Amino acid sequence: MQQLGYLWGVTAVVWLGTALYIVSLMRRQHKLQQELQQVEKSLSDLRHQTGRE
Amino acid sequence: MGKSSWFGVIAVAVLGFLCQYFALIWSPPEKTMGNLVRIMYFHVGSAWIAFLAFFVTALFAVIYLIRRNLLFDRIAVASAEIGVVFTSFTLITGSLWAKPIWNTWWTWDPRLTTTLILWFLYVGYLLLRGTIEGLERRARISGIFGIVAFADVPVIHFAVEWWRSIHPQVIDETGFNMPGTMIFTLMFAFAVFFVIYLLLLVLRTRQETQKQRMFLIRQGLQELRAKAFDDSVRGES
Numbered sequence: 679m680q681q682l683g684y685l686w687g688v689t690a691v692v693w694l695g696t697a698l699y700i701v702s703l704m705r706r707q708h709k710l711q712q713e714l715q716q717v718e719k720s721l722s723d724l725r726h727q728t729g730r731e
Numbered sequence: 732m733g734k735s736s737w738f739g740v741i742a743v744a745v746l747g748f749l750c751q752y753f754a755l756i757w758s759p760p761e762k763t764m765g766n767l768v769r770i771m772y773f774h775v776g777s778a779w780i781a782f783l784a785f786f787v788t789a790l791f792a793v794i795y796l797i798r799r800n801l802l803f804d805r806i807a808v809a810s811a812e813i814g815v816v817f818t819s820f821t822l823i824t825g826s827l828w829a830k831p832i833w834n835t836w837w838t839w840d841p842r843l844t845t846t847l848i849l850w851f852l853y854v855g856y857l858l859l860r861g862t863i864e865g866l867e868r869r870a871r872i873s874g875i876f877g878i879v880a881f882a883d884v885p886v887i888h889f890a891v892e893w894w895r896s897i898h899p900q901v902i903d904e905t906g907f908n909m910p911g912t913m914i915f916t917l918m919f920a921f922a923v924f925f926v927i928y929l930l931l932l933v934l935r936t937r938q939e940t941q942k943q944r945m946f947l948i949r950q951g952l953q954e955l956r957a958k959a960f961d962d963s964v965r966g967e968s
Contacts, residue, residue, distance in 0.1 A: 681766050681831075685755055688827045692773045692820050693747060696927060699816050703934055710941055717948055724952070728959050 739930050743923075750923040758916040768913075770828040775901055776920035777820035778846070780928050782884050784814030785853060787932075789881035792874035801943060804870035807877055808860060809935035811853050813928055818850045833897065841890035842898040845883060852880040866943060 754772040761768035787810040795803035825843065826836045837843065856876050863869040891900050901907065907914050 682755070684827075684831075685766060685769050688770050688824055689751060689755070689773055691823050691827070692777060695816065695820055695823075699813075699931070700934075703931075703938065707938060707941075710938065710945065713945055714941075717945065717952060720952055724955055724959060728962075 743927055743930065746923045746926060750920050753916040753919055758912050759910065764832060767828065767831055770824055771901070772916050772920040774821060774824040774828055775917060776924045777817045777824060779921055780924045781814050781817035781821055781849075782887075783925075784810045784817060784928060785849070785877075785881050785884055788814060788853075788856075788877045792877040795870055795874050799867070801866060801870060802940075804866075804874060805936050805939040805943065806932070807874060808857070809932055809939055811856050811877060812935060813931050815850065815853045815857065816931075817924070817928070818846065818853070821846060822850060838897070840898050841894040841896050842887060845887045845890050849880075849883045849887060852883055853877075856880060866946065 750772070754769050758769065758772070760766045788807045791803045791807040791810065795801075795807065825846075829838070830836050856873060859876055860869055860873045863872055890896060891898055899908075901909075901917075907917075909917075
């Protein structure tokens, strides 16, 4: 079939683009989880601080 | 990743493989464009999903403005982001289709231009959200923007009728301008992209919910810190 390589390239834009978007979602999720751990740490620090007083 | 997530990934992979088979092998070539017509399944499928995504954004923005429940705002922003991704696919695949057919990557055709405007409008929507303080205020202002921006979608549809355009019309008043096998492949591609859209919408909405929760927890933490500081100052004096 003619131009099959070009056609695969065009369709790859959609599939790779979707995969990249999913990777970006996963990275953002990872960052969110790190932030959550940070907040939990701050909360326990605050609890210790108020407990001492 | 849980069992259901793996099931989703495998289902999408199988559907994607079938879509690729129908589009690149099973469907027939076209008289004038030849095999290049196969780009249509990805280009038109992406465009329809983008329009659907922006419709969902506008719809949930309206529901938010009536009900004032932030869940609707979260669905609206999730859908807008996915819409921008699919509009990008539409513009890129359209450009890659235009080069061998029209001998140019881009032309300021009414449909192409209004689609590019749509992309800018919803990128603007996402950027606007980052500049507004307060969850309710942000939801209200960006919601109104999302509804107004959706007015561009019917303009894109009618652009080929209102102005002189070289862009082909897939559907007109007589229905689909193509044989049954091509209609089937196009609808199949649309169905596959729709499943992907739904999965992404669920994932992105969940993430937005966690983001908003995190924002509220941080806000609460700041208030607690301020209160603890006040108490300690009062205790010293």
